[in-house]
Amino acid sequence: MRQLVADLSENEIQVIDLAGIGAEGISYITAPVFAPSGEVALELSIAGLPPHLTPGETERFIERLRAAAAIVTAETHGRFPPAPDTAAPGLAKPPRRARTAPTGT
Numbered sequence: 001m002r003q004l005v006a007d008l009s010e011n012e013i014q015v016i017d018l019a020g021i022g023a024e025g026i027s028y029i030t031a032p033v034f035a036p037s038g039e040v041a042l043e044l045s046i047a048g049l050p051p052h053l054t055p056g057e058t059e060r061f062i063e064r065l066r067a068a069a070a071i072v073t074a075e076t077h078g079r080f081p082p083a084p085d086t087a088a089p090g091l092a093k094p095p096r097r098a099r100t101a102p103t104g105t
Contacts, residue, residue: 018055025051029062031069034078041078044069 028047035041046065053061073080 018058021055021058023052025049025053026058029058029065031062031065033069033072033076034080036077036079038079038081041076044072 026049028045028049030043030045032040033042033044044065046061049058049061070080072078
């Protein structure tokens with residue numbers, strides 16, 4: 001597993017700070033849909049994004065996708081896993097993921 005992560009290019013790694021997005025922009029965004037067990041059951045994605053989105057525009061796409069994933073999670077009786085910084089079980093906000101597609105390198 002460590003080798004697989006180590007083999008990822010910079011463009012295949014999760015974007016944490018939208019201000020750090022390069023000129024190529026983001027190729028796709030994914031959001032998890034959770035099963036009743038709290039595990040990821042599937043992911044919703046948006047692809048084909050315009051290459052020069054501002055961080056604010058990107059954030060709007062992320063928030064709308066997260067909202068859609070939360071609706072699908074609720075409709076399928078899924079539950080969000082506990083937040084990593086809390087030991088008590090409960091609902092947590094679904095994590096955000098904005099990723100860029102591989103550039104072929």
